[in-house]
Amino acid sequence: xxxxxxxxxxxxxxxxxxxxxxxxxxxxxxxxxxxxxxxxxxxxxxxxxxxxxxxxxxxxxxxxxxxxxxxxxxxxxxxxxxxxxxxxxxxxxxxxxxxxxxxxxxxxxxxxxxxxxxxxxxxxxxxxxxxxxxxxxxxxxxxxxxxxxxxxxxxxxxxxxxxxxxxxxxxxxxxxxxxxxxxxxxxxxxxxxxxxxxxxxxxxxxxxxxxxxxxxxxxxxxxxxxxxxxxxxxxxxxxxxxxxxxxxxxxxxxxxxxxxxxxxxxxxxxxxxxxxxxxxxxxxx
Amino acid sequence: xxxxxxxxxxxxxxxxxxxxxxxxxxxxxxxxxxxxxxxxxxxxxxxxxxxxxxxxxxxxxxxxxxxxxxxxxxxxxxxxxxxxxxxxxxxxxxxxxxxxxxxxxxxxxxxxxxxxxxxxxxxxxxxxxxxxxxxxxxxxxxxxxxxxxxxxxxxxxxxxxxxxxxxxxxxxxxxxxxxxxxxxxxxxxxxxxxxxxxxxxxxxxxxxxxxxxxxxxxxxxxxxxxxxxxxxxxxxxxxxxxxxxxxxxxxxxxxxxxxxxxxxxxxxxxxxxxxxxxxxxxxxxxxxxxxxxxxxxxxxxxxxxxxxxxxxxxxxxxxxxxxxxxxxxxxxxxxxxx
Numbered sequence: 069x070x071x072x073x074x075x076x077x078x079x080x081x082x083x084x085x086x087x088x089x090x091x092x093x094x095x096x097x098x099x100x101x102x103x104x105x106x107x108x109x110x111x112x113x114x115x116x117x118x119x120x121x122x123x124x125x126x127x128x129x130x131x132x133x134x135x136x137x138x139x140x141x142x143x144x145x146x147x148x149x150x151x152x153x154x155x156x157x158x159x160x161x162x163x164x165x166x167x168x169x170x171x172x173x174x175x176x177x178x179x180x181x182x183x184x185x186x187x188x189x190x191x192x193x194x195x196x197x198x199x200x201x202x203x204x205x206x207x208x209x210x211x212x213x214x215x216x217x218x219x220x221x222x223x224x225x226x227x228x229x230x231x232x233x234x235x236x237x238x239x240x241x242x243x244x245x246x247x248x249x250x251x252x253x254x255x256x257x258x259x260x261x262x263x264x265x266x267x268x269x270x271x272x273x274x275x276x277x278x279x280x281x282x283x284x285x286x287x288x289x290x291x292x293x294x295x296x297x298x299x300x301x302x303x304x305x306x307x308x309x310x311x312x313x314x315x316x317x318x319x320x321x322x323x324x325x326x327x328x329x330x331x332x333x334x335x336x337x338x339x340x341x342x343x344x345x346x347x348x349x350x351x352x353x
Numbered sequence: 354x355x356x357x358x359x360x361x362x363x364x365x366x367x368x369x370x371x372x373x374x375x376x377x378x379x380x381x382x383x384x385x386x387x388x389x390x391x392x393x394x395x396x397x398x399x400x401x402x403x404x405x406x407x408x409x410x411x412x413x414x415x416x417x418x419x420x421x422x423x424x425x426x427x428x429x430x431x432x433x434x435x436x437x438x439x440x441x442x443x444x445x446x447x448x449x450x451x452x453x454x455x456x457x458x459x460x461x462x463x464x465x466x467x468x469x470x471x472x473x474x475x476x477x478x479x480x481x482x483x484x485x486x487x488x489x490x491x492x493x494x495x496x497x498x499x500x501x502x503x504x505x506x507x508x509x510x511x512x513x514x515x516x517x518x519x520x521x522x523x524x525x526x527x528x529x530x531x532x533x534x535x536x537x538x539x540x541x542x543x544x545x546x547x548x549x550x551x552x553x554x555x556x557x558x559x560x561x562x563x564x565x566x567x568x569x570x571x572x573x574x575x576x577x578x579x580x581x582x583x584x585x586x587x588x589x590x591x592x593x594x595x596x597x598x599x600x601x602x603x604x605x606x607x608x609x610x611x612x613x614x615x616x617x618x619x620x621x622x623x624x625x626x627x628x629x630x631x632x633x634x635x636x637x638x639x640x641x642x643x644x645x646x647x648x649x650x651x652x653x654x655x656x657x658x659x660x661x662x663x664x665x666x667x668x669x670x671x672x673x674x675x676x677x678x679x680x681x682x683x684x685x686x687x688x689x690x691x
Contacts, residue, residue, distance in 0.1 A: 186368075194667050197629050323496060
């Protein structure tokens, strides 16, 4: 693990895209944390100013104003916090369900393994966006339900990865040794197996973070996620649809924000995979 | 080989049964009161009770499931709350427009993506590779609905070269109607010699097809690059080089041939993803396909439509998976042994 981390450090220096991704992600986090301070019109998350609607970008409104006179720049900044929070919670929920199930399936094997893995097969026979759409349509459109729906659509991916790892560790000498010494099963599971499974799942989660951001925006765009007047990027684009041909700024900037965030996260995920995937490692020496 | 095919077939059927349980739970069990949804908010208690009997909601849950499942086999996928037409009939009517759009996006994406991925792998670590990787991340990370709107702004609003939306111009539709044979406008207009309509249909499909192509292009390049990188260090390539084959021949004839399997697998699976992307793309381009129908269904909370399409996409996804696995096993005998 430590050795792998130091390799990661070396890769950061060698891989310009990864370095760029990491600095962009840091920027996003800073913006999300200080959003209300950075946004010049932070009350515009909810308040309308019809007297200044659909004004083009200017020095007072960097990204112009939308169809209700709200400052697009402020809403994009405030949206950063929403998107990152939603992504974080959705990934977290999926990991919370996926990791225990995967490790139990892989470690114990037998019918538990069979039952859990066939269940994941069913969930994995839907493209994740579709399953998330169907679930949030049933639960009723709202941002918390969208988070839940995404988590329900995503946990099987982590279960599958963890199961593979845990299954491979099951018969490794150190696990056999612990068993021979009479260490109880659950203790072997938590102390010896689980800590050794984390790297691949963390890589996958970091790769997925960008996709989850995109799915959240897509759900909101379809009316299945955030509801007005929440300054969510996908929703901002969706509500600009009747006006955007005469006001390019109301569609362009929220989309650039999504693109920037997804790009940053994907560059980090991509870089992590390049750095840690043993199959690709020898190539770049 | 035969036992592998049988095992794989049985597994697919089991999975589809599981899928039907999941969609059943989503339509009938989780919504607080489907009968209430069916009759609307202002119905009397008697009407709700009648609807409950009509929908079979008074029966035990396993009977309800059995009815639901046999309905799917008999082609009874429920009735749309919005259009009051059978869901399956609607789906079949909207399908050709979507397939035309998906193919128009995916074929160019594959034809461009495989060479690009090969090039990036051959020059791994070089500026060309970094640029390609950046473009891939851009293509995969782009919100498709936003890309579509930006293309509309650029090509319709600023450059005035392409139409905004729909499959045909209203005037062309009236003066040069396309006779429906396959449902693909480009094919139908061409084989009936209706060139005015062909050109118009072509102009209309460019923007949605470009929007559609972004994601599959990114995936193809990424996958080609990754599998090529895995193959490039194999001994047989060193041998091929030692024998004195040109580098281009080594790459295409020996490396790409061995890397193409996973690439085509991903391409086939992307097909099912593309079906979901039509939800977003078709609503922007007013493209009268499955996605347009689905997004209308979503915005009016038309459950039978949403679940019908969900089930359809799952069937497509599972079947494509099955076909790909069988094709790969056929090509590569090592697979069916394990």
